[in-house]
Amino acid sequence: MTQGGxxxxxxxxxxxxxxxxxxxxxxxRRGALWAWVIFGLGFLYFFLPLVATFExxxxxPTGPVKPEPSLxxxxxxxxxxxxxxxxxxxxxxxVAIATIILSIAIIVPTxxxxxxxxxxxxxxxxxxxxxxxxxxxxxxxxxxxxxxSGPPFPLMDTTxxxxxxxxxxxxILSFPYMYRAVDTGLRAIDIQSLTEAAQSLGAxxxxxxxxxxxxxxxxxxxxxxxxTLAIVIGEYTMASFLGSKTFGPYLSLLGQNxxxxxxxxxxxxxxxxxxxxxxxxxxxxxxxxxxxxxxx
Amino acid sequence: MSFLTLTGVQKHFGAFTAVEDFTLEAEKxxxxxxxxxxxxGKTTTLRMIAxxxxxxAGRIVINDVDITHRSPNQRNxxxxxxxxxxxxxxxxxxxxxxxxxxxxxxxxxVQKRVGELLELIHLPDRAGRYPYQLSGGQQQRVALARAxxxxxxxxxxxxxxxxxxxxxxxxxxxxxxxxxxxxGITTVYVTHDQEEALSxxxxxxxxxxxxxxxxxxxxxxxxxxxxxxxxxxxxxxNVLAASVVDAASGRLSVDGQEIRAASVSAPNGSKxxxxxxxxxxxxxxxxxxxxxxxxxxxxxxxxxxxxIRVKVGEGAGRLSFDTFNNxxxxxxxxxxxxxxxxxxxxxxxxxxxxxxxxxSIDADEA
Ligand SMILES: Nc1ncnc2c1ncn2[C@@H]1O[C@H](COP(=O)(O)OP(=O)(O)OP(=O)(O)O)[C@@H](O)[C@H]1O
Ligand SMILES: [Mg+2]
Numbered sequence: 203m204t205q206g207g208x209x210x211x212x213x214x215x216x217x218x219x220x221x222x223x224x225x226x227x228x229x230x231r232r233g234a235l236w237a238w239v240i241f242g243l244g245f246l247y248f249f250l251p252l253v254a255t256f257e258x259x260x261x262x263p264t265g266p267v268k269p270e271p272s273l274x275x276x277x278x279x280x281x282x283x284x285x286x287x288x289x290x291x292x293x294x295x296x297v298a299i300a301t302i303i304l305s306i307a308i309i310v311p312t313x314x315x316x317x318x319x320x321x322x323x324x325x326x327x328x329x330x331x332x333x334x335x336x337x338x339x340x341x342x343x344x345x346x347x348x349x350x351s352g353p354p355f356p357l358m359d360t361t362x363x364x365x366x367x368x369x370x371x372x373x374i375l376s377f378p379y380m381y382r383a384v385d386t387g388l389r390a391i392d393i394q395s396l397t398e399a400a401q402s403l404g405a406x407x408x409x410x411x412x413x414x415x416x417x418x419x420x421x422x423x424x425x426x427x428x429x430t431l432a433i434v435i436g437e438y439t440m441a442s443f444l445g446s447k448t449f450g451p452y453l454s455l456l457g458q459n460x461x462x463x464x465x466x467x468x469x470x471x472x473x474x475x476x477x478x479x480x481x482x483x484x485x486x487x488x489x490x491x492x493x494x495x496x497x498x
Numbered sequence: 499m500s501f502l503t504l505t506g507v508q509k510h511f512g513a514f515t516a517v518e519d520f521t522l523e524a525e526k527x528x529x530x531x532x533x534x535x536x537x538x539g540k541t542t543t544l545r546m547i548a549x550x551x552x553x554x555a556g557r558i559v560i561n562d563v564d565i566t567h568r569s570p571n572q573r574n575x576x577x578x579x580x581x582x583x584x585x586x587x588x589x590x591x592x593x594x595x596x597x598x599x600x601x602x603x604x605x606x607x608v609q610k611r612v613g614e615l616l617e618l619i620h621l622p623d624r625a626g627r628y629p630y631q632l633s634g635g636q637q638q639r640v641a642l643a644r645a646x647x648x649x650x651x652x653x654x655x656x657x658x659x660x661x662x663x664x665x666x667x668x669x670x671x672x673x674x675x676x677x678x679x680x681x682g683i684t685t686v687y688v689t690h691d692q693e694e695a696l697s698x699x700x701x702x703x704x705x706x707x708x709x710x711x712x713x714x715x716x717x718x719x720x721x722x723x724x725x726x727x728x729x730x731x732x733x734x735x736n737v738l739a740a741s742v743v744d745a746a747s748g749r750l751s752v753d754g755q756e757i758r759a760a761s762v763s764a765p766n767g768s769k770x771x772x773x774x775x776x777x778x779x780x781x782x783x784x785x786x787x788x789x790x791x792x793x794x795x796x797x798x799x800x801x802x803x804x805x806i807r808v809k810v811g812e813g814a815g816r817l818s819f820d821t822f823n824n825x826x827x828x829x830x831x832x833x834x835x836x837x838x839x840x841x842x843x844x845x846x847x848x849x850x851x852x853x854x855x856x857x858s859i860d861a862d863e864a
Binding site: 391392395396398399400401402403404405406409414417418420 | 584
């Protein structure tokens with residue numbers, strides 16, 4: 203849709219000018235050229251650091267000894283049986299999945315209900331979801347540790363308990379992104395009519411939310427899930443204070459002790475995160491024969 | 499024994515009264531329309547029957563069961579929306595089968611019923627399509643099938659045709675009526691289109707500002723309106739200012755010309771408004787009917803009909819009426835004097851002289 207609109211927008215001025223003189227549409231081409239230039243700059247901005255990091259991890263020592271560039275630092279990380287790389291990364295993915303599920307379970311019904319019945323509360327709810335931007339993670343994590351260190355919730359005593367606290371904290375971190383994504387998704391469909399139609403057909407609330415609302419905001423849920431995944435994989439402050447063995451603290455530790463490995467880890471984790479996003483995309487779209495388009 | 503009963507139903511939104519004292523009894527299989535101008539409370543009343551709004555007072559009973567406080571999904575009432583409200587993520591067949599799936603009917607049974615309904619709405623080959631792949635008319639037929647699939651006790655339709663273009667509107671409304679007759683389902687149909695209400699309904703409920711103005715068959719509503727509002731809202735009316743000469747014999751004076759009305763309740767000498775349906779007026783003619791003459795102000799050729807407007811006297815008002823076109827017709831000329839006749843029974847007397855502007859056919863056209 204965006205593409206179509208853009209094309210029309212670009213062609214329109216040319217079409218107007220060509221009235222009277224059958225000149226070729228120059229404007230669109232110049233517009234397209236600029237678009238490519240800007241795209242190219244953006245591409246470089248995004249990929250140069252990646253390429254540089256990748257290259258650095260091949261090993262380019264500046265000292266007197268100059269060994270050949272190779273993948274040995276990558277191998278050190280991935281193949282070494284003592285390496286914590288995979289356990290940490292898997293643990294972080296697990297935490298991310300738990301966070302995504304919890305976040306969706308909280309945000310979707312909330313955003314739905316606010317849109318359907320309490321539109322006046324929307325600014326307030328929106329503000330509440332912005333809390334992670336207002337409260338610094340360091341402050342939040344100390345609050346969490348104090349709260350959950352003793353009775354009645356002595357969660358910090360066990361790894362499992364502190365993981366629960368971590369997932370809870372990450373869920374709150376995901377709120378601003380998840381809420382906005384879901385709210386935008388809900389705006390695109392006529393939730394009142396769809397809800398009432400489902401109700402008149404005999405459906406109760408759980409069915410309406412899972413069977414009617416979820417599938418129609420699928421794309422919004424996916425983007426909320428991507429952002430959450432990205433936050434969780436890279437998060438450092440909360441995880442390290444809570445003593446969780448996630449990926450962020452590992453990367454930081456590695457950075458203190460080694461020179462080339464951290465760069466290698468960054469590149470590998472970057473690739474794996476993209477693969478994970480692809481997997482979410484695939485699972486999210488699975489079973490869907492066609493892309494849900496709006497009314498045409 | 500009535501099947502759907504609303505008794506003293508009211509709805510307030512804060513201090514605003516959207517529906518006041520709505521009482522209606524509909525028989526099983528009856529097709530009832532709510533007709534009225536925008537904002538008169540039609541949708542609100544329908545939504546109370548569906549359960550989307552809780553009445554502020556009153557009771558709603560379907561088949562002897564009081565459903566006033568039941569949630570919408572416990573009412574067994576089918577609803578068709580103006581916006582279709584089909585589930586975009588489901589195929590036509592899944593949409594139609596939704597109500598049955600919710601009721602946990604076995605798969606084969608759902609499939610069979612969906613097939614039947616697709617036949618009923620003449621879209622048997624569209625089962626696998628998605629809503630956005632259908633035209634508006636097709637989508638609304640699917641919505642109708644979806645609302646009927648689980649065999650609801652009552653079918654509610656809220657302006658189901660107003661998003662469609664004129665031609666499809668007429669064909670689809672006939673289809674809706676045919677299906678409704680075939681299934682014998684009690685139906686409430688909301689519209690602000692009088693033609694729709696009159697042509698479809700067993701009975702019409704005319705509403706205005708949250709109140710019921712009149713309930714009756716289309717014939718009654720059109721020919722015997724009981725209030726000035728109904729007379730003016732349903733069909734077109736010519737309104738003439740008159741004064742009562744002799745109430746007992748029904749004699750009235752329209753700017754000096756005497757006519758008779760079937761019954762006059764206002765006292766002698768008082769001002770009244772006489773309303774006339776355009777189709778009752780004929781040109782010329784002898785006999786013992788009423789006779790009025792006036793100057794032709796306007797002649798409009800509209801193809802199958804010719805619309806003529808005549809000014810009766812000074813300040814009494816105008817009569818607008820149609821005659822059928824035929825090739826041998828000699829069109830009257832503007833400025834000519836024309837004699838018109840109409841029977842005394844056709845004169846509807848409206849006492850509120852103040853309502854003339856709102857009722858006049860000219861205001862309608864402006
Ligand atoms: N939720 C609400 N809150 C406040 N006022 C409302 C609400 N719903 C309806 N109203 C008011 O009640 C009145 C009746 O509304 P309703 O929708 O029933 O009208 P309608 O007859 O269906 O009109 P239309 O032909 O335009 O659809 C309107 O004045 C409307 O503004
Ligand atoms: Mg309405």
